[in-house]
Amino acid sequence: MQLIQTILIIPTYNAGELGRTCFKHILAQSVKPSVVVIDSGSTDDTVIWAKRSGFDVYSIDKQTFNHGGTRNQAVKFAGKSAEILIFMTQDAILADTNAIEKLLKPFEDKDVAAVCGRQLPHSNATPLAAHARLFNYPAKSSVKSQQDIAELGIKCAFMSNSFAAYRRSVFEELGGFPDNTILAEDMYLTAKMILAGYKVAYCAEACVYHSHNYTLTQEFKRYFDTGVFQSQNYWLRQKFGRLNGEGTRFVLSECKYLWNNKRLWLFRAVGMTFAKYFGFKLGFYYQYFPMSLNKKLSMHKTYWTKLNDK
Template sequence: MKVSVIIPTLNCEKTIENLLKRLKNQTQKADEVIVVDSESNDNTAEIAEEEGAKVIKIKRRDFDHGGTRNFAVENSTGDAIIFLTQDALPYDEYFIENIVGPLKNSDVAAVYGRQIANEDAIPTEKFARLFNYPEKGFIKSKENIKELRIKAFFFSNVCSAIRRKEFEQAGKFPDNTIMNEDMIIASKLILNGYKIAYSPNAIVIHYHNYSPIKQFKRNFDIGVFFSENSWILKYGKAEGEGIKFLKDEIEFLWNNDKKWIIYAIIDNIFRYSGYQCGLKHKFIPLFIKKRISMNTNYWLIKERRF
């Protein structure tokens, strides 16, 4: 398969060179690397070009999680499309080989890889990576929905690969979504009878030491997403996963670093509060939503359109 790698960027001159060099040092080479830059104020675009990437520039005001990635795919040539974020660093030289490998199975339309934290991550963030990205791989299909419920649609564009044919047949990513464009495409593929693989050997270093305030904002956006895509919730409530997350997190911290338990409880209160506010965002004035959201651009686009 011909492989295209797509990376949306904004002001990431500190990481983009390392990321592109790691991509060039792979056992399986990408046929092209496409960087879609949203008017960076630093040298991101110039560094990407120096490292051999094809750079496409867009207006920052036009960036959209789904639409921008669709635009990049339209300007790519690969049979398999790898999606990466600008801060996801391939752990070793086998990343591309391991992320596209499962696509050789005609039933598997998409693959997502494992995210790990390094020693700079706080204990709660280390747990979050372990919770969502285990060491053992698996394949999800329509038959797993009853067992996995909403988790059946979990998928991450931090590091993923999708076969172009099935991506286009499924209607690509949704435009104008605040986040979780990856969950939407995963749900479409699974409901259409395809399988999604989790490849734990396709590893990237990726984590965020978010404060409770930032967790509130991120989970506000998650709540907005589910408010606007409520059909997904018929397969299971996100709150159920949240309760399991907190229970497992406390057990993890009890065994590894007890002093972080109080922080974890506070952190989860902020997560839950943000999520509930997001679910009820239609009752919140727009100027407030722009302040409490991680994705301010989403609300600016909405404001321009309406």
């Protein structure tokens, strides 16, 4: 494969041992990207370890962090040399030494503007977290375009910046990520790419270990924020439609998985499903609630602080 100039960007905050492991696996890659760490005021040794790893480190105030704006800021810090922008999170561990090389492979198609890698559950993942990764990140690669919207709905724009790459020319053409979004900056930009006529790829061969063992409260708050995002970006539903039964398929798949593996977790799964549903519904109608309540219900509280300051 022709050598592609790449920059890898990682937002960090108190990354801890998992972050150090993330850094080590990046250094062991067959393809060596330049690495930019944008740190939101870590109080542990994250910055020290990043610098020891030879990464460029930029520090910002914790209260200024935003999923889209902070990543855009990191792209500006990174300069103009890279053809491909790779994004990871501090808790994603590259699964093998060729993961980044594999992630770049789909860009051989000049119409591909973004690539998402496969996420595997961490070794300590709960059955619910493990199933979520198996359901959302299948073992088969795919390429999506406008032609797939009718069949896939909003799933056509699925992307995750825990391990994803973007063609820089298209990234800049479309204005990058939204500067102020509560989450899902990756889906926002991917949707714009598809609507602009580009393709997006899912590369099942490029893997990271990444999962979250959310509590019932955390799951509620995460889906509250998802509802806020969907409400604020209603154009996504207008252009892509809804999930076309994806939620039902997920629940049925989860029940089957738990029945075959961890039956006692079925009771917890029921609670999680209701938490997600009500969290999303409340988030979708967030504008009818006072700012103070929205902040309490949200996982990303600094978003509301910044919103209130405007």
